[in-house]
Amino acid sequence: MILITNDDGIVAPGIQALIEVASKFDEILVVAPDSPQSGKGHAVTLNQPLKLRKVDLFGDINAYECTGTPVDCVKIAKNVILKDKKIDLCLSGINHGANSSVNIIYSGTMSAAMEASLEGVPSIGFSLLDFSFEADFEGAKMYAKKIIGQILNNPMDDCKLLNVNIPACPADAIRGIKVCRQAEGIWDEAFQEGTDPRGDKYYWLTGKFLCREDAGKEDHDVWALENKYVSVVPSGHDLTHYNGIQKFKYLENF
Numbered sequence: 001m002i003l004i005t006n007d008d009g010i011v012a013p014g015i016q017a018l019i020e021v022a023s024k025f026d027e028i029l030v031v032a033p034d035s036p037q038s039g040k041g042h043a044v045t046l047n048q049p050l051k052l053r054k055v056d057l058f059g060d061i062n063a064y065e066c067t068g069t070p071v072d073c074v075k076i077a078k079n080v081i082l083k084d085k086k087i088d089l090c091l092s093g094i095n096h097g098a099n100s101s102v103n104i105i106y107s108g109t110m111s112a113a114m115e116a117s118l119e120g121v122p123s124i125g126f127s128l129l130d131f132s133f134e135a136d137f138e139g140a141k142m143y144a145k146k147i148i149g150q151i152l153n154n155p156m157d158d159c160k161l162l163n164v165n166i167p168a169c170p171a172d173a174i175r176g177i178k179v180c181r182q183a184e185g186i187w188d189e190a191f192q193e194g195t196d197p198r199g200d201k202y203y204w205l206t207g208k209f210l211c212r213e214d215a216g217k218e219d220h221d222v223w224a225l226e227n228k229y230v231s232v233v234p235s236g237h238d239l240t241h242y243n244g245i246q247k248f249k250y251l252e253n254f
Contacts, residue, residue, distance in 0.1 A: 003077050003090045003116065004030045007037040007070045007108025010055065010063070013160035017137040018126060019058050021144045022091055025152060030063035031077040033070060038097070038110040041071045042115070050076060066154040069211045078119060089152065090116035093126035094140050096133070098232060100165045100221040101185035101211065110163055110235075117160035118237060122151065123170040124161075129225060139171035147177075156188035163233040167225050178229040183220035 002022050006015045022028055045068040047124070049074070054065045064081065066073045070092065078087065095109040104110045113125035117241035124147065128140045143166055151162075167174060189207035196202055211222045221231035 001082065001085055001087050002026045002028050002075070002083070003087050004028060005032050005070055005073045005077070005090070005091075005092050005112045005120075006095065007033065007040060007112065008096050009033050009036045010057065010065045011136065012036075013133060013135065014096050014126075014128065014140075015057070017141050018091055018094045018144060019061060021141050022148060023061060023127045024115065024145070025172045026088065026149060028061050029077060029082065030058060030061060031066055031073045031081065032063075033073060034065040034067055035120055037069050037108045039106050039237050040069045040071075040111070041106050042071055042111040042191070043108075044075070047068060050074065051150065052080075065244055070108040071115045074112050074115040078116070078121075079163060087116065087121045089148070090121050090123040090171040091144075091148070092123070092127065093128075094137060094144065094166075095125070095127035096135060097127065097131045098126060098165055098225070099127040100225055100233075101183040102187070102210070104163055104182065104233075105211075106233065113163075114161055114237065120157045120158050120160065124148070124151065125163055127163075127165045128168060135168070136170070139169065139174050140166040142171050143174065143177065147230075147232070159234045159236065161217050161235045161237075163221075163231075163235045165221060165225055165231045165232070169228055174230060176230070178221075178224040179232045179234070180224050181220050182233050182235070183222035185222065186212060 051067045092113040099107040110125040113123040117123040187207045191203040224231040
């Protein structure tokens with residue numbers, strides 16, 4: 001059984017592309033948000049009940065839309081719909097827009113995959129570097145098929161989570177796959193101020209991503225994508241800064 005979800009909503013073209021690919025490998029269950037949830041990160045719904053509605057959007061594929069976040073979708077799929085069934089693989093995406101570098105922290109796409117991996121389910125998040133609703137998913141589908149096939153034949157043991165990003169270029173222009181690390185980066189942010197029709201001020205977050213890697217480094221995902229490679233970053237949940245353990249040992253003396 002393959003569980004598919006996303007953060008762009010159940011009608012997004014990206015999830016249709018992923019279903020098209022994954023359905024060639026195994027039985028599919030789709031549980032996805034009923035509306036866009038980009039930037040939700042690992043948010044869960046606690047202050048109101050979740051609702052599920054069965055939908056007929058993907059032919060004979062069993063699919064539900066959920067009123068919650070991407071992480072809610074994974075939780076309710078595992079604990080309600082598939083309560084007595086094993087999930088062999090969780091796929092999230094294909095996201096419209098990059099989830100490379102620090103974007104993994106904010107990403108609903110990657111948080112859904114991460115939630116499944118926390119439960120021991122091998123999981124992959126796919127993202128295409130194109131925000132357009134009319135994005136060309138042919139290259140993304142081609143490499144998703146390659147990666148899913150390899151993962152199903154080569155089980156994910158110690159690492160249960162892959163962050164896959166695909167460059168926005170024609171399929172025949174993609175140079176291959178780079179397994180690499182997450183780039184150092186940050187968002188240079190600002191808020192645009194405005195006034196609504198009632199005269200109340202509002203603030204709209206804007207910004208641009210800044211890569212903080214030395215120009216000569218070629219072992220990270222931003223470099224891979226800029227050079228038309230599909231980036232694959234083995235990811236995890238442990239946020240410990242291990243070098244800091246010894247540095248802060250002095251606190252044990254107080």
